[in-house]
Amino acid sequence: MATRRGVTAIVIGGLIVALGLAFFVSPLASSSPDGLEKVATDEGFIDTAEDHGLADSPLADYGVEGVDNESISTGLSGIIGVAITFGLALLLFGIFHVRRGRDDREPTAAATG
DSSP, rough: OHHHHHHHHHHHHHHHHHHHHHHHTTGSSSSSSHHHHHHHHHTGGGGGGOTTTTTTSTTGGGGOTOOOOOHHHHHHHHHHHHHHHHHHHHHHHHHHHHHHHHHHHHHHHHHHH
């Protein structure tokens, strides 16, 4: 079984890799339309598209509002996305770990007699 230190090192290493990829690789993503947008253009109904409810949010369109450099804006948006995802995962794992710990401490019917 892996030690707690080994698991922590793997998680931190994975987080560093994910943050690096988010910042340095995400600005290199294709700016071509995605499949849905291409089909809408090809089929002639792209003009009926409407902005979604979060179109004016600070992280809309894979960028950070107020950052003028597009590459840095995209990279920062990727870092924020990784950080939010990691935080939520950490929270969920923490909840499940605490819940599992409680279940392990409860006596079973066989142990109580």
